[in-house]
Amino acid sequence: MKKKIFLIITIVLINSPMNALAEEDEVDIHGFISQGYLWSDRYNFYNAETEDGTFQFNDLGVNFTTQLSDNLRAGMQLYARDLGDVGNDEINVDWAYGDYRFSNLIGVRVGRIKRSYGLFNQIRDVDLGRTVIFLPEGMYFETLRDQFLSVKGAGIYGTLPCRVEYQILYGETPASNSSGAASFLETIGVHLIDVSTEPTYTFHMLWRPMNSLSAGGSTFNFKSTVETSLGAIEFNGENYQVFLQYFYDNLMVATEYQWGDAALLFPATPALKRVAKPVGYSGMVTYRFADWFEGGLTYSEYYIDKNDKDGKKALANAEVKDKKERWLKDLSFSTRFDINDFWILKLEAHRTDGLFSVVDYGGRKKPGAISHLVAVKMSYVF
């Protein structure tokens, strides 16, 4: 595997111009590689041994695109990541699709397409295109990234005359046995054997009433069946998001809100059925202080069930070991240093209340409420 990664890096390093106009029939190659470090003062976050400090926090992406004609583009991106137990530097196709743009109003994409939801899901792996290291957990779960990242199918997109951009997707969610969900199941003693998904839809709309202001909404559903050592588990649901983003000179302000329905069904033992109405929201402010320095502040909250925000019902029903597993309140402060056009260093500190994103809290009978996580990430873009 390491040989494959080395080969990709070698191919890419000899093709590095960031400022390139993709001429017809030419293949444009770009990529990024990053290495990070995570440390927390208590608990292990994101499937990683963060309490001891870990370097198992890196990713690599290489993309190949070509403009086949004025209206037709094709491309693919290979992506590998390691986040604790997840990914393990296994190379996957991140996206790969053909894109035919008929007009400003409509275009068609076929293949493996990044799912648009909220403001940032499509760009969640594009670390170099934002200030923060981790997107707000209240909106984008790092652990369940693979479940919501992309769709294998087809979609239409375009821009309507009233300055509304839209995207509609239909297809299956590519499933992986080495996903964050699989890793989570392992921590509770359940071994994942196979994952299958059914086709689902995604709608996304973005309205730009002014050049500096965007507002929008999106929705998608999910249907998957997980074969485990304890039998089949069906995971179904719907999710809705609304969002707002504003730019003023070097300032960016964004806020998002999500809600939905989720159900865990156990066909062999229907009485174990679990339903919830998750809700989450976030606010983010970033400011570019200098050409080389940017800072940001992010706050988000997430509750697995809006009707049981304090987790008392879940604890009474023995669905959780501790009621804090039912929520997450995260405040983070981010800094970004653009060393030059190719090298970026980010430092980020989190103050977290709740255990939702904590995969392992060490079997402590009474976990504390507040924990802190520090993330450092160095990226090279080409």
Next chain:
Amino acid sequence: MQKSVLVLIVFIFTSTASIAGEVRFIANQSVPEFVISKEDVSEIFLGIRVQWSDKTKIKFVLNGDETSHNALMKKYIKKSPSQFKYYWRNMLYTGKGAVPKTFDSVDDLIKYVQSTEGAISYIDSTVKADNVKMISVK
């Protein structure tokens, strides 16, 4: 100590400030439009609008002159140069578009616009350009 901190803060806050001049838009003679709106400019340089009214492809390129580029960002795109760079990196790494080409030489930029069907760009209002169509922004 306090003076040093003050100087550092002033340096940080002022080091992004840059002079933004006036720009005018030049296009290839084939481009059917004579007048476009401010919103059109934003949509063109963000890759949202991809075709001219006669269905030919819009080919926009960027001016490497910092003053002109900052003027475009401030007056029309309403993003900072770094936000604009993020935007196009996000487009690139999600497969939705290629990073637009930047010309460091204004002569080369004008030659590109002269010779490329559907091309549009922007130059400092004091720079002379022949054999291109001047596009007004209403």
